Amino acid sequence: MSENGQCGDAASGATILLIDDNADVARAMEIACRIAGHDIVAVPSPEEALSRLALQRFDAILLDLNFSPGQTDGEEGLALLARILATTPDARVLVITAHSGVRIAVAAMQAGASDFVMKPWRNAELIAKIEAAIARPSRIAAAPRPAPTGEPVHILGDSLAIERMRALVQRIGPTEASVAVTGPAGSGRSLVAAALHAASARGAMPSVTVDLADPEAWGRLAATEATLILRNADQIDAVMQGRLLERLMPEARVIAILTHAAGLGAPLRARIATIEIAVPPLAERDGDALLLARHFARIAAQRHGGPAPRFTFGAEALLTRRTWPDEVRGLALAIERAVLLAENGVIEATAITPPVVVVATEPTARFDLADSEKAMIAAALREHHHNVTHAAAALGLTRGALYRRMERHGL
Incomplete structure (x- = not known):
């Protein structure tokens, strides 16, 4: 399967993504495409479409232009079109x-x-229009390059912080500038590095990852045509940074994954951090935790052979408020575990509760379990419409124990 819309022979059977919230339209188009020998995946919303595009390449995309009830101006569809083409111009x-x-x-x-x-x-x-679009040569004016064969690279999220970062990736990716991708571990730095590489003229070639903490990996620094993705450049001392600078070929493009660019000496920083792209922590990505949780639930359900479960109101409320250990990576792990534990296709708040993380403002950290317990009880009560019996069962408590805790927390 080639890059979105780059299929050598449309008649051999294309894979098509349909984005339309009308179930009747979806069914009719599915029948037409399957009769013509093409596979089709139908999703009802832009959120699910972007989630699918992050998991799979499609030869063509059928896109409705309105999704919200009463909308007829096509703005939703045009916004999604721009988002798709920004990541996959072809x-x-x-x-x-x-x-x-x-x-x-x-x-x-x-x-x-x-x-x-x-x-x-x-x-x-x-069908004729779909097959003609697939067979049509690229409209991109630049010299054609082979399509990437790896996994699609899509940075998901609708928060202002992630939109700004995504715009910077799209602007800097096609250049030859060396980039330092900084941020907390687990926040998605590797995905940003992959997106920068995919957007470049070298994107058709595999990138070369070098963990500088591994002496045996240094031999891969000789690669010149591919993009070098360096890890832990900020964790090696000044002597080793000097040796790294000597080993880097002038024509190699470097993307360095760092915790802080401040860990680089000035000469190395000038070579591998022409520009810095900071990946925002999940706590600064307002609303993205829930969007990502749904995406990870789809991935986990597909991996383990079941339908994607839905989140209860209490679970959604918890997802929007919590600080997640290990950032996005920690959220993905928590959601996969919750999918495995889900009953009747539903994920309760209790299934995704991570350990409480409190950032210390004084020398001694204060871990307030009472706040965590109060939040859990409040979420369970909302989810079960303040039916104490049902909320107690969801929390694994007796009614009497729940009443005592409600009184203690003023609920």
């Missing part, structure tokens, strides 16, 4: 619109869509 996107939406379809074409499909459509015309 994606073959066909927008779906009604006859009254010709103006919006024209705007989508001007924004980079490959074609548009009018409702109601004729199946033969729909």
Whole structure:
């Protein structure tokens, strides 16, 4: 399977992503595509579409332009189109619109869509447009390069912090600048490094990762055409930093994954950190924890052979408030564990409670278990509409024990 929309022979069977919240439209298009010998994956929302695009490559994308009830201006679809093309400029996107939406379809074409499909459509015309879009040469003006064959690289998140970072990645990625990707461990630094590499002219070639803490890995520094992804450059001493600087080929592009760029000496910093991209911690990514949790639930469900469970209201409330040990990586682990423990396709708040992490402002850290217990009880009560019996069962307590704790916490 090639990059989105780059299939050598459309007739051999393409993989298509359909993004439409109308179940009847989805069913009709699924039938038409499957009869034509193509596989189709249907999702009802932009969030699920981006989640799917982060997991799998598609030869073509069918995109409805409106999702919220009452929306007819196509702004939601155009925003999603821009998001898709920013990450995958060669994606073959066909927008779906009604006859009254010709103006919006024209705007989508001007924004980079490959074609548009009018409702109601004729199946033969729909399939012909899909296959023509897949077979059409790239519209990208730059010299063509082989499509990447690895996993797709999509940075998920809708928070302002992550949108700013994603825009910087899209701006710097195509250049030859060496970049320092900084931030806490587990926040997604490796994904950002991969996105920078994928956006570059070297993106068709595998990157070369060198962990500088491993002496045997230093031999890979001789790679010149590929992107070098360096780990732990800020953890080696000044002597080793000097040796690293001597070993780096002038033509090699470097992306360094660091905790802090301040750990680099000035000469090395000038070579491998022309620009710094700071990955924001999850606590600064307002609303992204829930979006990522749903994404990780889909991944875990697919890995373990079951449907993606839904989160209860209490679980969603907990996801938006908690500090997660090990950042996004820790959240992914917690969600996979919760998927395995989910009953009847539902994830309760109690299944995803991580250890409490409190940042010390004084020499001695204060771990307040009472605050954690209060938050859990409040979430369980909301989830079960303040039915104490049901909330107590969800928390693994007797009614009497729950009443005592409610009184203690003023609930």
